[in-house]
Amino acid sequence: xxxxxxxxxxxxxxxxxxxxxxxxxxxxxxxxxxxxxxxxxxxxxxxxxxxxxxxxxxxxxxxxxxxxxxxxxxxxxxxxxxxxxxxxxxxxxxxxxxxxxxxxxxxxxxxxxxxxxxxxxxxxxxxxxxxxxxxxxxxxxxxxxxxxxxxxxxxxxxxxxxxxxxxxxxxxxxxxxxxxxxxxxxxxxxxxxxxxxxxxxxxxxxxxxxxxxxxxxxxxxxxxxxxxxxxxxxxxxxxxxxxxxxxxxxxxxxxxxxxxxxxxxxxxxxxxxxxxxxxxxxxxxxxxxxxxxxxxxxxxxxxxxxxxxxxxxxxxxxxxxxxxxxxxxxxxxxxxxxxxxxxxxxxxxxxxxxxxxxxxxxxxxxxxxx
Amino acid sequence: xxxxxxxxxxxxxxxxxxxxxxxxxxxxxxxxxxxxxxxxxxxxxxxxxxxxxxxxxxxxxxxxxxxxxxxxxxxxxxxxxxxxxxxxxxxxxxxxxxxxxxxxxxxxxxxxxxxxxxxxxxxxxxxxxxxxxxxxxxxxxxxxxxxxxxxxxxxxxxxxxxxxxxxxxxxxxxxxxxxxxxxxxxxxxxxxxxxxxxxxxxxxxxxxxxxxxxxxxxxxxxxxxxxxxxxxxxxxxxxxxxxxxxxxxxxxxxxxxxxxxxxxxxxxxxxxxxxxxxxxxxxxxxxxxxxxxxxxxxxxxxxxxxxxxxxxxxxxxxxxxxxxxxxxxxxxxxxxxxx
Numbered sequence: 001x002x003x004x005x006x007x008x009x010x011x012x013x014x015x016x017x018x019x020x021x022x023x024x025x026x027x028x029x030x031x032x033x034x035x036x037x038x039x040x041x042x043x044x045x046x047x048x049x050x051x052x053x054x055x056x057x058x059x060x061x062x063x064x065x066x067x068x069x070x071x072x073x074x075x076x077x078x079x080x081x082x083x084x085x086x087x088x089x090x091x092x093x094x095x096x097x098x099x100x101x102x103x104x105x106x107x108x109x110x111x112x113x114x115x116x117x118x119x120x121x122x123x124x125x126x127x128x129x130x131x132x133x134x135x136x137x138x139x140x141x142x143x144x145x146x147x148x149x150x151x152x153x154x155x156x157x158x159x160x161x162x163x164x165x166x167x168x169x170x171x172x173x174x175x176x177x178x179x180x181x182x183x184x185x186x187x188x189x190x191x192x193x194x195x196x197x198x199x200x201x202x203x204x205x206x207x208x209x210x211x212x213x214x215x216x217x218x219x220x221x222x223x224x225x226x227x228x229x230x231x232x233x234x235x236x237x238x239x240x241x242x243x244x245x246x247x248x249x250x251x252x253x254x255x256x257x258x259x260x261x262x263x264x265x266x267x268x269x270x271x272x273x274x275x276x277x278x279x280x281x282x283x284x285x286x287x288x289x290x291x292x293x294x295x296x297x298x299x300x301x302x303x304x305x306x307x308x309x310x311x312x313x314x315x316x317x318x319x320x321x322x323x324x325x326x327x328x329x330x331x332x333x334x335x336x337x338x339x340x341x342x343x344x345x346x347x348x349x350x351x352x353x354x355x356x357x358x359x360x361x362x363x364x365x366x367x368x369x370x
Numbered sequence: 371x372x373x374x375x376x377x378x379x380x381x382x383x384x385x386x387x388x389x390x391x392x393x394x395x396x397x398x399x400x401x402x403x404x405x406x407x408x409x410x411x412x413x414x415x416x417x418x419x420x421x422x423x424x425x426x427x428x429x430x431x432x433x434x435x436x437x438x439x440x441x442x443x444x445x446x447x448x449x450x451x452x453x454x455x456x457x458x459x460x461x462x463x464x465x466x467x468x469x470x471x472x473x474x475x476x477x478x479x480x481x482x483x484x485x486x487x488x489x490x491x492x493x494x495x496x497x498x499x500x501x502x503x504x505x506x507x508x509x510x511x512x513x514x515x516x517x518x519x520x521x522x523x524x525x526x527x528x529x530x531x532x533x534x535x536x537x538x539x540x541x542x543x544x545x546x547x548x549x550x551x552x553x554x555x556x557x558x559x560x561x562x563x564x565x566x567x568x569x570x571x572x573x574x575x576x577x578x579x580x581x582x583x584x585x586x587x588x589x590x591x592x593x594x595x596x597x598x599x600x601x602x603x604x605x606x607x608x609x610x611x612x613x614x615x616x617x618x619x620x621x622x623x624x625x626x627x628x629x630x631x632x633x634x635x636x637x638x639x640x641x642x643x644x645x646x647x648x649x650x651x652x653x654x655x656x657x658x659x660x661x662x663x664x665x666x667x668x669x670x671x672x673x674x675x676x677x678x679x680x681x682x683x684x685x686x687x688x689x690x691x692x693x694x695x696x697x698x699x700x701x702x703x704x705x706x707x708x709x
Contacts, residue, residue: 068607092613099610107608112601117624117698127609162699178609 015185015218016042016065016103021078023057023064023242032291034060034073036242039318042186047212047219049233049250051226051265055288057242058222059108062188066099082186101131104179108191110171114163120147121159124178131182146177149214150207169200173207180211187212188220193228205232226269230254238262241289241299244318247326258327258334260304298329306331371695375688382684386677390442393676394435397669403427404667408451425451438673447677448670450663457674461656465678466549467537468655471647472640474571475579480633483583484626487590491598492617502587509584518577518650525573535652538567574651578644582636589632593625600624627697634690638683 023035035057042048050058063069065080065087080087087098099105104127107113115123124143128134134142140159147155150173163171172192179187189208193201209232212219221232229236229250236253238246238261246259257263264284286303289295295302301311310330318328405418405427413421422428426437441448447457490502526534533539537551542563544554552571555563597603598621606620607613645657656675663671694701 066608068604096610096612099608101610105608107601107605109601113605115602115606115620115624116700117627118620119699126606126611126615130609130611164700175605178605 012044012046014041015044015083016220017079017081018061018065019079019081021061021064021080022076023060023069024074024076025072026074027072030292033294034242034291035064038078038239038242038244040237040244040247042218042220044185045212045216045218046234047221047232049221049223049229049236050239051223051229051236052239053224053288055241055291056239058239059190060242061239062105062190062220062222065188066103066105067095068099068105097131100127100179100184101182102184103186103188104182104184105188105190106172106175106179106192108194110168110175110195113175114171116163118162119159120161120163120166120174124159124174124181127178128181142181143177146181147174149180149211150174150177151203152177168196169203172196172200172204176204176207176211180215180217183215184217186218186220188222190222191224192221194223194225201228208232226265238265241291241294243299243328244326245300245328247324249324252323252325256334258321258325258332259300259329260306260331260333261300263333264303306333306336375692378688378691382681385684386680387439389680390439390673390677391435393673394438395431397667397672398431401664401667401669404451404669407666438670442677447674450671451668452666457670460659460671461674461678462549464654464656464659467653468641468644468648468657470537470550470552471571471574471578471644471653471655472637474575475640475644476582476633476637477579478575479579479582479586479636482579483586484590484629486583486587487629488594488617488622488625490587490591491594494595499591502591506584506587509580509587512580513646514577514581514644515646515650517580518574518647521573521577522650532573533570534573535570535650537570537654538563542566574644574647574653577650578640578647582633582640585632585636586629589629590625593628594621597621597625623697627694630693630697631690634686634693638686641679641682641686 018041019039021035021038022033025032025034038057038061040048040050050061052058060069060073063073064075067075067087069075075088078088082098082103087095090098114120121140121143124146125136125139128139128142129136132139132142144155144159147159152158152170152173158166158170163174166174172195176192187208192208193204196204205228208219208221211217219232221228223229233250236246236248236250237244238253238259240261246253246257246262248258253262254266257266261284264282267282268284270281284303285305289299289302295312296315297313298304298307298311298316301307304311306329308331314330316328316330318326320326403422405421406413409417409421419428426434429437438448445458449456450460453460486502486505490499493499522534525532538544542555542560544551544558544560544563547554547557551567552564555561555567603616603621606616644653644655645661647653648655648657660672660675663675
């Protein structure tokens with residue numbers, strides 16, 4: 001699961017096509033547009049990473065796909081086409097046949113995502129019996145097989161245990177086994193490693209990569225950890241304030257980020273050598289805006305060093321660039337020197353991105369994308 | 371597990387000794403001398419003294435207590451001053467009626483309470499939730515005796531559906547084996563008697579269980595609401611199992627853990643004798659009997675009943691604690707303190 005196989009996966013058929021998905025949380029204080037007009041697609045067998053800060057809408061988007069949102073959350077617009085069929089139009093019963101069967105999900109918190117009062121066996125066989133119509137004995141055998149697959153030692157004994165008898169890493173393995181037990185087409189992994197310590201993180205990621213190859217499913221990996229993305233993803237969707245701001249292959253994104261927010265995210269990664277002179281870690285200035293009161297133009301503009309006047313008034317559209325990249329920004333960050341946040345000169349005509357590294361040195365030419 | 375049970379049972383002994391000291395002292399301090407009540411107003415000083423001697427009431431209180439305690443350890447709780455029958459017999463003649471009523475009341479309260487609580491939680495902020503809350507509020511606020519009278523007036527006086535009092539029609543009374551009329555009727559195969567006993571128990575069980583029902587409803591609702599917000603409920607939904615299974619299995623079972631405590635404690639207090647309900651419905655149980663005996667200064671009987679109630683409370687607590695272990699696998703009982 002490295003960036004090298006990107007060309008092969010993009011040729012595979014699209015299994016999930018999300019178009020214009022919008023999810024609102026209607027509350028007394030106002031409406032939070034947690035997901036705004038989000039579109040992306042997942043090809044068979046690929047790993048698509050959705051990246052963003054807390055509150056960027058990445059988890060809500062994934063819960064919207066499976067319609068696991070609880071009120072007041074509600075999908076208000078868009079399509080979620082799974083193999084051509086719009087999931088949002090399915091009945092509750094038809095949707096249940098998709099969940100845990102065709103598309104399954106693992107969650108951030110392994111410690112609380114398993115029911116404490118039922119055995120692992122009980123919780124694992126439940127979806128197997130529901131979707132694969134196996135009897136109890138066959139379901140248990142399948143469950144044991146799945147536990148062995150995710151690397152739990154002596155699964156015959158451990159399957160009788162309760163969640164509290166297992167460590168966090170073990171529980172995430174159980175969650176993974178549960179999600180994979182019905183051979184899904186697509187696995188949505190919502191920050192699967194965030195709650196785990198680093199060595200266990202690596203184990204779980206390696207496990208996911210290994211299983212993806214064995215089973216051949218596609219994965220949507222939701223994370224705020226760019227290290228995880230670099231390690232595992234084929235393509236990346238960057239989200240900010242409920243919108244897609246950039247989409248690219250992982251390789252292209254790391255080599256040449258085009259959105260100021262992506263740039264900020266990449267620079268915030270603590271590394272061995274790339275701390276600034278004062279030894280401080282880079283931080284994107286400012287705060288994520290209040291979701292009840294989003295800026296009129298680009299949501300990132302108040303924090304953006306490249307922002308021009310137009311950014312505050314107009315919402316930049318998501319534009320498709322060469323080789324399938326998508327970008328939501330007026331400015332060509334590869335050509336313009338960053339200025340102070342919220343103001344920068346805007347002069348000349350649009351231009352495509354120039355092949356240059358991030359934060360180029362040189363005079364501010366004021367090149368602007370339409 | 372067995373070790374834990376034995377330990378808990380042994381712990382009951384000091385509790386019983388404490389309870390017996392308190393009730394023994396209270397009866398002697400606050401109750402009038404039983405001798406004139408037993409012997410009547412024309413008794414002479416000599417007969418009274420003779421009666422007090424015969425019943426050991428002229429001994430020092432400490433001596434009286436130790437005599438009582440040694441008797442109690444042998445299972446002899448003394449005899450009633452009035453009926454001259456052993457206290458244990460007096461109690462056990464009336465106790466099945468109380469247990470039968472308490473069980474009926476707690477079964478009603480648990481089933482209806484849990485059901486209402488679950489509906490209120492699942493349909494939070496809906497009309498069902500509001501109705502359930504209102505019902506629960508009425509349940510805790512309404513005085514039992516008044517509710518009892520209303521029930522009698524409506525179901526018995528107006529609709530003529532159910533009997534107004536008693537345990538069973540005298541002519542149908544089954545041969546006493548267990549003392550529980552419904553069980554005895556079944557043992558005889560006498561369906562008519564069973565039905566009749568069932569009809570008799572409905573109204574008092576409703577009246578007696580109303581308060582517990584309300585408490586259980588509230589507890590279930592809040593516990594269920596908390597559980598429904600848990601991550602594992604989302605996991606269950608993500609598996610694609612039916613919503614009924616999500617609620618009835620994944621949410622209900624963890625929610626029942628605190629509810630079990632409440633049911634246990636409620637049942638314990640119901641067993642202590644339902645004085646008001648038993649009076650209103652002329653239910654021949656232990657509640658009414660207790661008050662009669664207190665008023666008549668029948669020391670041995672009152673002491674016996676109080677001890678019995680203490681034992682019941684201790685037992686129910688133990689049973690409720692053990693029930694946790696089956697509901698919540700995280701709790702394991704052992705003599706060592708692990709948690």
